[in-house]
Amino acid sequence: MTESAITRRGSRREAIIAAAQRLSISCGYTGFTVEDLAAAVGVSRRTLFNHVTSKEEAVLGVLPVVTDEQAQTLRNGGPTGDLFEDLLETTLQCLRADEDDLEDWQRLHDVIERNPELILRVKAHVEELYELIVEHLSARDGVDPDRARLALTLVGGLVQRSVEECIADPSKGPLRPRIHTNLALAREILTARD
Template identity: 35%
Template sequence: MIKSATRRRSETTDRITLCAQKLTDEQGLDGFTMDDLAEAAEVSRRTLFNYFPGKVDAVLGLFPVLDADAVAVFVAGGPHHDLVQDLRALVVPLLRTEMMERETLARGRRIMLANPRLIARAHECYSEISAQVVSHIATREGPTFAALRARVAVSVLAALFDSALDEYLVDPEERPIIFHFDESLRTARSLLGA
């Protein structure tokens, strides 16, 4: 019963975000109202505000959170006992693959680049997740591991995802985004000798 309610909530959240992104793509962020969004998503205005406080948050959707069990495994030195591979294992679940269709990602990138408010809010959310990951690295690696190293590791992962997204959007073989992320990770490790 709880899972079905959770699944319904997730489906409604995703539907609202998809409609918000389509409206933003078609009309611009200021080209529609929350009432327009509620109608497009087939929810009441009250329901809409129970899910998102405003348009920017609706367009961006819910930002993923780190899985507590995965964090515990990571902090304990696992699952591979290799910091880079373990960071991959920690953050890849944040890439909600069910939302990773090319058209959806291309639209998301297009509207993000066209709207500074979206970029600013996304950066805030990214900074929060990054700070969490940096803290987990510090806990795992101990006080001798410089905070700068942890921040660089997280920044490199973000850059690798951006590179993977570029490749994913133009891949004629339509391989999954995780394939491209792993290719970017292998390339970076080869270039950096890590």
């Protein structure tokens, strides 16, 4: 597949996800069919399923995943050799934090607000991802599951707070700088002496 074909494929998938989320917000998750989604994007049902495997994937398609390459890097002690920094950088990559566009996060937030039945699906995805990352981190020298879970909890809290801030006030900037601002604040709090 050529690079332009891959780009078109990715653009089509993004268009499908955006349309599915808009339909979920306006009609509710159960208020539209796959055929409605295909029509909204201007593709056939068959083409739609070349880009997503289900209606749920179309609606929640922007949820983060860890690639095999990222997992192997974490297992091997990379990318920097520092557990917290490695986990934070991998998380930022998974969240596509370098993209200036926060519309995906805002739409996903609005979808979940409008369709609370999807919270369980998102929660299950996050729990699976959490355990997978703990498994990869625990394969590193000197990292046991407790250490991996605590590092992941710290990164998760930092990311959650930063995403919430970006959604509440997009003028605060893209996700990566917001996370680094909050990380600096967290370090200041943790090193403060009374």
